[in-house]
Amino acid sequence: MGLLLKFVFFKLIIFFDSFKNSNAITVAEQLKDVIMRGYDNSIRPVINERDVLTVNISLNSMSVLVLDPAEETVTFSSEFILQWQDQFISWNKSEYNITWLKLKESFLRTPDTTVSTSINTNYLIDSDERYVSVKHDGTVRQSMYAVFVNLCDMNVDKFPYDEQTCMVKIGPWTYTLQEVTCVSGPDIEPNEIYFGLTVKRRPQFYVWVLLIPTYIITVVCIFGLFTSTANHGLREERVNLGITTLLSSAVILQIVANAMPKTSQLPLLGNFILAEIFVVAIGVLFAVLVLTLHQRAHTREWKPPAWMLWILRMTGSSKFLSRNITKIRHKNSTAERVNYTGEGAYLFRNLDESLQSVREYIQEEDRDYFRELTYIKFFDRLDFLLLVIFQVGNALVTLFLVKQ
Incomplete structure (x- = not known):
């Protein structure tokens, strides 16, 4: 029986001790009750209404997430540290042995500081869960961490070698300059704060995906347009190649236009x-x-001008391109004919005329053959000259634009 009484008595002692501790409050809670007694978080934390509340703003961290040139916006996450003096809060540090006290942000009057150049702000911590640090002399320190979508006036003249500077403007939203001013240092004139965000583009992606393929496509197209292997075939395929290249270049240009x-x-x-x-x-x-000149050369016996033959170093081939060579040879063959007399003269004369026609036909075929060879040589050299001119011009245009 004695042991049972002792056990019950011990349990009662533990119960009353735990009940006593549950009703006890910490020093921080006592201090919070003291400084919050009579505090009104709906008014500006200054005793004299004519005083200006100075908010010191500093940038603690910043990370660029997305740079959108088409929309001219930059998305970044940053932490701004705001610090000001609350004249309604103070305590004796030696009495409570507390220098800094953590309080919920909703308990105090905080300046409505916002990034006015941002079109969208996403706070990573809800307002009910955000805390501020309060010092014994009334200094309040607030951390504003959020993801901002900031407007950025971009100059893309040198894209993809461009460098952009985006201005981030932060300051009070409803208060005037006579009520709340923001500074970023002791030597800065009170006003709205501007932070400059400078980003430099890495051009490797655009160089390897757009610039170099476009140059290679153009080079290959020029080789295809002025190659000398199609003189015996259909030269119309060169035009088809050029039109296809134009379409592909237009698609690449559209890709660049959509990104800018x-x-x-x-x-x-x-x-x-x-x-x-x-x-x-x-x-x-x-x-x-x-192609037109080649067609005229075969159908209308077009003769190149002398200056073109001189440029192509073919001045000695002009005799093969003469229009009157058939008539000259026909006159010479008529003068060499023999008059036959006597029995059988009619047969010999017909035979001689037949042989003469065959001879003229063979000479005409030889003339057309040499003339065709001369034109092939002419257009080969013309294609090679145009090939060199366009490749050099394309290289110069590329160097001029890329060098800028």
Whole structure:
């Protein structure tokens, strides 16, 4: 019986001790009750209404997430540290042995500081879960961590070698300058704070995916337009090749245009692709001109002018391209005919005329053969000359634009 009483008595002691501890409050809670007694978080934390509340803003961290040139926005996550003096809060540090106290942000009056250049702000911590640090002398320190979608006036003239500077403007939203001012240092004039975010593009992706393929396509197209292997076949395939290249270059230009803001000036990469389109288009026009001259040479006995033969170093081949060579040979053959008399003269005369016709036919075939060879040589040299001109011009245009 004695042991049972002792056990019950011990349980009662433990119960009352735990009940006593459950009703006890910590020093921090006592301090919070003291400084929050009579505190009104709906008014500006200054005793004199004419005083200006100075908010010191510093940038603790920043990370760029997305840079959208088409929308001219930059998305970044950053932490701004705000610090100001709350004249309604203070305590004796030696009495409570507490220098800094953590309080919920909703307990105090915080300045409505916002990033005014941002079109969308996503706070990573809910307002009910955010805390501020309060010092014994009334200094309040707030951490504002969020993801911002900030407007950015971009200059993409040198895209993809461009460098953008985006301005981030932060300051009070409803208060005037006479009520709340923001500073970022002791030597800065009170005003709204501007932070400059400078980003430099890495051009390797655009160089390997757009610039180099466009240049290679143009080079291959020029070789296809002015190669000398199609003189015996259908030269119309060269025009088809040029038109296909124009379509592919137009698709690449559309890709660049979709990635850029709609401004009055094309970026550097867009100018390069547009210049390549013009090079191919002019090459196609010259290919059509050569095709027309080739057709006229076979159907209308077109003779190249002397200056063109001189440029192609074919001045000695002009005799094969003469229009009157058939008539000259026909006159010579008529003068060499023999008059037959006597019995059988009619048969011999017919035989001689037949042989003369065969001889003229063979001579005409020889003349056409040499003439065709001369034209093949002429158009081969013309194609090679145009090939060199367009390849050198394309290289110069590329170097000029890329160098800028």
